[in-house]
Amino acid sequence: MKRSKYLVTIVFAIFFVMSLVTNILGPIVPDIIQSFHLSLFAAGLLPFSFFVAYGVFSIPAGFMVERWGEKPVILGMFSIALAASLLFAWLHIFPVAMVSLFLIGSSMAALQVAINPLLRVAGGEEHFAFNSAFAQLIFGIASFLSPQIYSYVVRNLELAPGRNFFLSTLAAIVPETMRWISMYWIFAIVIAAITLALAFSRFPEVKRKVDESAGTSGMYRYLLQKPVVWLYFFSVFFYVGSEQGTANWMSEFLWKYHGYDPQTTGALAVAWFWGLLTVGCFVGMILLKLFDSRRVLGAFAIGALTCLSVALFGPAAISKFAFPCIGLFASVMWPIIISLALNSVLEYQGALAGIMCSGIMGGAIMPLLTGRIADSFGLRTGMCLLYVTFGWIFAVSLWAKPLITNQKFGEGKLGSSAV
Numbered sequence: 001m002k003r004s005k006y007l008v009t010i011v012f013a014i015f016f017v018m019s020l021v022t023n024i025l026g027p028i029v030p031d032i033i034q035s036f037h038l039s040l041f042a043a044g045l046l047p048f049s050f051f052v053a054y055g056v057f058s059i060p061a062g063f064m065v066e067r068w069g070e071k072p073v074i075l076g077m078f079s080i081a082l083a084a085s086l087l088f089a090w091l092h093i094f095p096v097a098m099v100s101l102f103l104i105g106s107s108m109a110a111l112q113v114a115i116n117p118l119l120r121v122a123g124g125e126e127h128f129a130f131n132s133a134f135a136q137l138i139f140g141i142a143s144f145l146s147p148q149i150y151s152y153v154v155r156n157l158e159l160a161p162g163r164n165f166f167l168s169t170l171a172a173i174v175p176e177t178m179r180w181i182s183m184y185w186i187f188a189i190v191i192a193a194i195t196l197a198l199a200f201s202r203f204p205e206v207k208r209k210v211d212e213s214a215g216t217s218g219m220y221r222y223l224l225q226k227p228v229v230w231l232y233f234f235s236v237f238f239y240v241g242s243e244q245g246t247a248n249w250m251s252e253f254l255w256k257y258h259g260y261d262p263q264t265t266g267a268l269a270v271a272w273f274w275g276l277l278t279v280g281c282f283v284g285m286i287l288l289k290l291f292d293s294r295r296v297l298g299a300f301a302i303g304a305l306t307c308l309s310v311a312l313f314g315p316a317a318i319s320k321f322a323f324p325c326i327g328l329f330a331s332v333m334w335p336i337i338i339s340l341a342l343n344s345v346l347e348y349q350g351a352l353a354g355i356m357c358s359g360i361m362g363g364a365i366m367p368l369l370t371g372r373i374a375d376s377f378g379l380r381t382g383m384c385l386l387y388v389t390f391g392w393i394f395a396v397s398l399w400a401k402p403l404i405t406n407q408k409f410g411e412g413k414l415g416s417s418a419v
Contacts, residue, residue, distance in 0.1 A: 007122040008131060010194075010201055014074070014115050015135045017194055018108050019142035020149075021081065021187050025050065025101075026247040026270040027147040030255050030262035031154075031180040036094045040252075040379060044371030047248050048364040049098040051240070053105030055361030059220075059354040061110035070118045071203040077107040077114075078195040085188040092178055100184075112357070121206045133285075140278025147271035149186070154179040154263050219351040229355060232341035235396050236359030239333045241366025242304070242389040246330070247273055248367045250311070250323040253379055258316035265320060272324035280331025287332070292405060297336045298397030303329035304390050312380055333393055343402035362389075 025047055033043050065073050084103035088096060116132070123131040156164070157171045157179050170182045223229045250273065251266030260266055280300075287296050304326050311322035338356060345352055366389060374382030 051363035143274030237362035241362035244363035277327035284332035301394035
C-alpha cells in the first residue's frame with residue numbers, strides 16, 4: 001500500500017489542534033471565574049462539560065467510524081468543533097460555555113478514535129510505533145504552547161491597535177473585560193484551516209485491526225462482568241481526574257493563595273505542567289526498558305504525591321515550581337495503566353480499549369468535586385482530593401497482575417510471565 005507523508009503530516013496536525021483546544025481550560029479558569037462571577041463548583045462544570053463527553057462518546061465513536069469511515073467522521077467532528085468555538089466566541093454567557101465545551105469534547109473524543117488507525121495505514125505499520133510516539137510529542141508541544149499563546153494574546157491585546165493587524169482585529173471583536181474569549185476565535189481559525197485541508201485530502205481505505213474494532217454489545221457485556229475491567233476503568237478514571245484536577249486548578253490556587261497573576265505566572269505553570277509531562281514520557285520509555293512497569297508506576301506515583309504536598313503546603317516560591325513537576329511524575333501513568341489493562345484481559349481488545357477511553361470522564365468528575373469541596377472548605381482542601389486519585393494510582397502498582405509484563409533489556413520478546 002502506498003504511504004502518504006502528506007497525510008501523516010495532516011494527522012500530526014490533527015493531534016496538534018486537539019491538544020491546543022483541549023488543554024486551554026486550566027489557564028483560563030481564573031479569568032472565567034472573574035468574568036462570570038462563578039463559585040468554584042460552577043467553574044468545575046466547565047471541565048465537566050468537556051470531559052464527560054469522552055464518557056458519552058468514546059464507544060459510540062467507534063461504531064460511527066466503522067459505519068461511515070474516517071474522513072466523514074473527522075470532517076464532521078471538526079465542523080462541530082468549529083461551530084462550537086464560534087458559538088462561544090459570539091455568545092459570552094455561562095450556559096453557552098458549557099454547551100460549547102460539551103460539543104468540543106464530543107468532537108475530540110471521536111477524533112481520538114478515528115485518527116490512530118488512519119495514522120497506521122497512512123504511515124505504514126512498520127512505522128506506526130515511531131509515528132505514534134512522535135504524535136504524542138506533537139500533542140505535548142501543543143499542550144505546552146496553548147497556555148503560552150493565551151498569555152501572549154491577552155497581555156498584548158491592549159497594545160495591538162495600529163501595531164498588529166491580527167491582534168487589532170481580535171481586540172475589536174472581544175469584550176475588553178473578557179480578553180480570554182480571543183482564544184476561541186483563534187481555535188475557530190485553526191479548526192477552519194485544518195478542516196479545509198482535510199476536505200481536499202484523499203484518505204486511504206482503512207481496514208481496522210481486531211484491537212481497533214469497536215466490538216459488539218456482547219463483547220462489552222462479557223468484559224463488564226470482569227472485576228479487573230472495572231478496576232482498570234477506575235484507574236483510568238482517577239488518572240485523568242488527577243491530571244485535569246491539577247492542570248485546571250493550579251493557576252487559580254497560585255492566584256488565590258500566593259497572588260500570582262493567572263495570565264502570566266499561572267499560565268506559565270500550566271504550560272510547564274504539560275511540557276514536563278511530555279519530557280517525562282521519554283524518561284519513562286527508558287525506565288520501562290530497565291524496570292517492571294509496576295515498579296515505575298509506584299515510584300512515579302510517590303513522586304507525584306510528594307510534589308503535590310510541596311505545591312499545596314509549601315511557600316509561594318516553591319509552590320509555583322512544584323505544581324508543574326507533578327506533570328513530570330504523571331507522565332508515565334496513562335501508558336502504563338493502559339498497557340497493564342490490555343495485558344491483563346487478552347480478549348476483545350478493541351472493546352476493552354473503548355471501555356478504558358470512557359474512563360477519561362474522570363477529567364469531568366474530579367475537578368467538579370474539587371470545586372464543590374473548595375466552595376465549602378477552601379481550594380487547598382479541595383485539591384487534597386488529589387491524594388485519593390494519585391493514591392489509587394500507587395495502589396495499582398501493588399495489585400496489578402498482568403498476564404504479560406513489559407519487555408526489558410535482555411529479556412525475551414514477550415517479557416516474563418507475571419506471577
